[in-house]
Amino acid sequence: MSDVLTVTDFSVDYLGEQTVHAVRNVDLTLGRGEILGLAGESGCGKTTLAYGINRLLKPPAVITSGKAVLHSREGTDIDLGSLTGEELRAFRWDRVSMVFQGAMNSLNPVISIRAQLEDIFSTHRPAMSKADRRTRCGELLERVGVDRNRLKSYPHELSGGMRQRVMIAMAMALEPQIMIMDEPTTALDVVVQREILLEITRLRDELGFAVLFITHDLPLLLEISDRIAVMRAGELVELAPAAQLYNSPQHAYTKLLLGSFPSLTGERAAG
């Protein structure tokens, strides 16, 4: 399997009266079409790492070492750290898109779903005709199981699950190579959570994008990911295929994490 993203020696500090090393010397690769799970307790630096890769961190957070390189479909390597201004803006969402934690707040409350979807095309694909944009937006919604009529709705008129589906539709819009999902199902109830996860795996199979899936919910990762990385206090302590990590965890912290969930989930994950 060829790689789509290589992260080497990546570190992020939060500057302040006492500097916090949020991410320390992380090495990571993401294969094409792979779902890589990133697990760890809250505050361990998972989200900071993801934001850092996509260059979304704001001061006082600074990247102190390392780099993230994307291997594009066209065969060129793009160093994310070297992108500036307009290049960085054009790169975002086109190559790497994101689905955020707060389904409630990730959508702009005062403009319609259509406007938020069309935003993407009018910025990244200015040549696209208005009619094409409209049809494309409708297709995207239907692809994630939301009725086309919902385009004219506003975020507050949708349920939590539907909002997250809309986010996923947006993330697919430009057919990116990587989708970073930061706790995409945490705020949802279990049934909706399951539907969304099925949707994500199905879409991944159809479109072949790679997923960096961040969550504190290890059993959930065991179920959907190809490989799992475990983070603790900013460091990557273990990275292994899902089954291997479950059956023979190497690091003490991984064992602790696995032990803290009821064994019920284990049987399914092994199967």
Next chain:
Amino acid sequence: MTYYLRKLGFYVVALWAALTLNFFLPRWMPGDPVDLMIAKLAAKGPVSPEIRHSLELLLGTDSSRPIFLQYVDYLNNVAHGDLGVSVTYFPQTVSTTLADTLPWTIALMGIATIISFAIGILLGQLAGWKRGSWLDNLIPVTTMFQAVPYFWLALVLLYLLSSVAQIFPTGGGYDVNTVVPGFNLPFLRSAVYYGTLPALTIVLSSIAGWMLGMRNMMVSTLSEDYIVTAEAKGLTRRRIMTTYAARNAVLPSLAGFAITLGFVVSGSIITEQVFSYPGIGMTLMSAVQNSDYALMQGVFLVITISVLGANLLVDLLYAVIDPRTRARA
């Protein structure tokens, strides 16, 4: 739909409250305004029984008619536009006087408020967007302008720009000697020239309020999740600032419009006096100076109705900008 009905209902209640206040105020207050006014009117010309009756209804008198019926008659009179006769502008009726002066005030304050709101919101947006920039550091300085009494600033500007520098006229609404009021270019040009300094006063005194409020909301809005989403989407900075941040940040400023408008109205009433501007504020002043109670009540009523109208407009605009209000109400 319910949102609009609720808002409309509220303003009907507010209007009723204003009318009722207007009816009871002169009756509660010490002294006998009717006798006072009639004595003054009699000095200027004959007072017909109709005028006397209408004044009694407006200002209250110890007539034997039950207060409730007086109230009904009063509402009826107001509905027909009968607000009594003015002493100051005798024999003009109060309604005519108001119709002559109100347009001046609405034009002056309307334009000044729109300019102040637009510039204030724009600068506040930029200051909040670029934290720590020179514009942002200027914010505490602008509060000085907020604390300056309107009339004092007006007098200082008048002194500096009319007496010392002689750029602007010292007062009035237009050049009475050379132009004739009406829809002709010389008059409009003259009105704009005469209105610039009063408008500048209102803008300078009120702009800081809008700016500070918008800047603070902008800062709060920028840490919302949907801003990060917009950044990750690779939208242009301009689009994030306007459609995503500013459009959400402006909502509290609009919701608090009533409070700010109250300050602007209060300030400009006195400002008109300083510039001898032929608007409703100056009419109120002359009414006060001449104990012209009928005119005073009329001015209060008209100012209140205009303020209610402006607030209603802003509430309707709010519903257009924030789709959530339409669903919630």
Next chain:
Amino acid sequence: MAALTDPAVVVESAVREKRRRRLSPKLVVGLVICGGITLFGIVGPFFVGDPQKVDNIGLTPPGSGHLLGTTQTGQDVFAQLAYATRGSLLIGLTVGLAALALAAIFGVIGAYAGGWVDEAFSLFSNVMLVLPGLPLMIVISSYVQNKGVWLVAGVLALTSWAGCARVLRAVTLSVRNRDYVAAARVSGERTWRILCVEILPNLVPILVSLFVFSVIGAILGEAGLAFIGLGASNSWTWGTMLFWAGNGLALRLGALWWFVPPGVLITLFGAGLAMINFSIDEIVNPKLRDQTRRTRRGWKASKEQIAVAEEATK
């Protein structure tokens, strides 16, 4: 039980927070300005002569025995300013407290009681809010000849509390639904106790900020009323000084020393209070604190580091 420990934790962390952060420069500047003016208002009148004393040295420029010159009738401007400062501050303080009390009654109690009481109180406040204050003040004042200071203060308070009530209502509504208030209610605490012990302390920063606003509003409102001749009779305030200065054509005669000082003091005092309000805002809303130049200096980061980090947000 967890609900009961909550306030303690909050207080403790607030104390720690305070110790860690030094006073912001805005707060210091605001306190110095307002403290200085207040001190002048308290102490000043003891050291100056009679502000009413007429002399035939009308419109003497500052200097020679008269620190700020004299008025048209030869009264000492500095003496007037001292008394006026005291008068304006007293009115500001009285009106601020009265408006706050009214706002608390209609805002806090309404929101806490809920139901039709809340509906009625909030409708009343909203109606009072949209009725224009100054015209109402002018109408009321013009009916009464020979007004005392208390009457003017009363009118000012009556026409200015509504905005505060609306803010207090909103805040109370959010506090009311917090867990520890619910816990207190369930455990059978008396209503007034819940209001005073559980709810009021949370409103303190907002109350201070609203008080500051009311004081600015009252001083400006009184100045406006006094300037058009509707102030309290026989009183000295910044507004009445400006009224006499206006009547005496101070500006047209070039007597800036008579006209400028009261206005400058109003402006300075208002700006000082606004600075204090800024700092309160920054305590209440931490988002307003970060990213300022001062906190950036605290990061101890090199310029290049910040420049690189900021590239992402340009």
